[in-house]
Amino acid sequence: PAAPAYPETDREAVHRVIRERRDIRNGFRSDPVPHEVLLRVLEAAHTAPSVGHSQPWDFLVIKNEATRRRVHELAEAQRDAYAQSLPKGRAKQFKELKIEAILDTPVNIVVTADPTRGGRHTLGRHSQPQMAPYSSALAVENLWLAARAEGLGVGWVSFFDERELVQALDLPEHLEVVAYLCVGYVDEFPGEPELVQHGWSKRRPLAWVVHEESYGRRALPGEDPHDLLSETLERIRPLDAKALGEAWERQKRMTKPAGSLGMLEIISAQLCGLSRQCPPAVPEPAAVAIFAGDHGVHAQGVTPWPQEVTGQMVANFLGGGAVCNAFAAQVGAEVCVVDAGVAGELPATPGLVPRKVRPGTADFTQGPAMSREEALRAIEVGIDTARDLVTAGNKALLTGEMGIANTTSSAAIISVFTEMDPAEVTGRGTGINDETHARKVDVVRHALELHRPDPSDPIGVLAAIGGLEHAALVGYILGGASMRTPVILDGVSAGAAALIARAIAPEALAACIAGHRSSEPGHAAALTKLGLRPLIDLDLRLGEGTGALLALPVVQSAARAMREVATFDAAGVTEKN
């Protein structure tokens, strides 16, 4: 027979300590930790599994205040540097967060890894040297759980330059610091991570991270496998009628003439219906995701810009030198750059999310731009991006895109869904002369004749004439809608993607706000078809999320007004007869 499991109550105790372990930075008490308690906790740490049984950890127990002050100074400097690096919307939130309790706790414990311990032939470490610090991290988890059972709080501090910390603590040079832990008795253990309580992050559901047999085949044990798109579509729901009703009621009672905030009243009601609460939270922090992709149809001479410019502009976004960066800095948003299908290889750079589905689409005047499978994969890239940005705490998703020749693809998509003639929806993109424009219209017309895309098969439309960034934008919109997060649409490519998203899931539109109207004729046609009114109309035709970024403060103002403007009864203002 199999070895027996623990009895039910013991099992529950194990799961309880796992569930109720918390990282603590607030509410520490100064009570000393008795020797026998500390010993039990260290014993638990020392019982951890380790690579080749090398037991690579050491525990440095620090109570001395002067030492802790030195370490605290290092952490403060790193905190300042980190705060400096944040977008404004995030920095505001970060200011409220405590990230260490070095001086508030009676005991600090440094956990190290010795990469030489166990000798040259440590079993399992030969191929993966990182197994030594991983083993020490397991010791930390054991310590953390045992401490929780003792009623001791633990706070892990990683705001250090690791080598600086080794020096400050006078540790042997060959050791690596794995963890710096602040330990002490606490007033309480919060039910949720402090970062969740502060709206800094959200929990990812287990279902997002379990795959069966092959990556992307999602299923919790006992469930039928499904893909990311169907999982996402299942969660897209209409605006909440109750919150919408409350929003209209509240608008009437706000100290202003009814209707005087025009479109902003509609936006704030939409935010209520979306978040199921009235008033809604101000959608901050926000992030713009810029999906980049190249286009085979570039070969047809539809733009004077060389294809390499897509990759070069990606580098510019990452370097902070583009218009989107300036606007994002102005409105405090994060810029997230995703390679959905740039033709060239892009060097790994901080801030670049490498998700290339294929190096550019094929020329859709000759055959399909991509396979259905590739279109679906690019949609998944967009869903994943939306999930990441929202669980990282963003309360609004802005669309952005970069792809030389992508207005040709946008025009073709818009023509399919609006049934308008290619000549009416094909614009001048980045600026083309009459001759190139005429060729571009012909290219779109030819592609539509070749593929006869069927608007009732939106993924087929994407595969035939779409771009990888369009497909990713579709996923991003659907992902945002599934998490009931507002999606502020940028220009013509976002308009084309929204038409496709709506064809896949009509309710997805409930999450969409048209940030602006670009001077591309196809964009106006798309917005009309979608029934969306743009917030800003300034003849922009740049892309990169610039129009959506400009609209962000308008959307935030709509929410803020609903939250902060007094009601007639509360302010003692007489209403009109």
Ligand SMILES: Cc1cc2nc3c(=O)[nH]c(=O)nc-3n(C[C@H](O)[C@H](O)[C@H](O)COP(=O)(O)O)c2cc1C
């Ligand atoms: C490797 C690691 C490093 C961490 N570094 C810090 C830190 O520097 N400052 C901090 O406040 N919390 C830090 N934490 C705590 C996490 O923020 C915390 O574990 C997470 O928010 C989940 O909350 P919970 O541990 O209460 O479940 C760290 C956690 C880990 C695992």
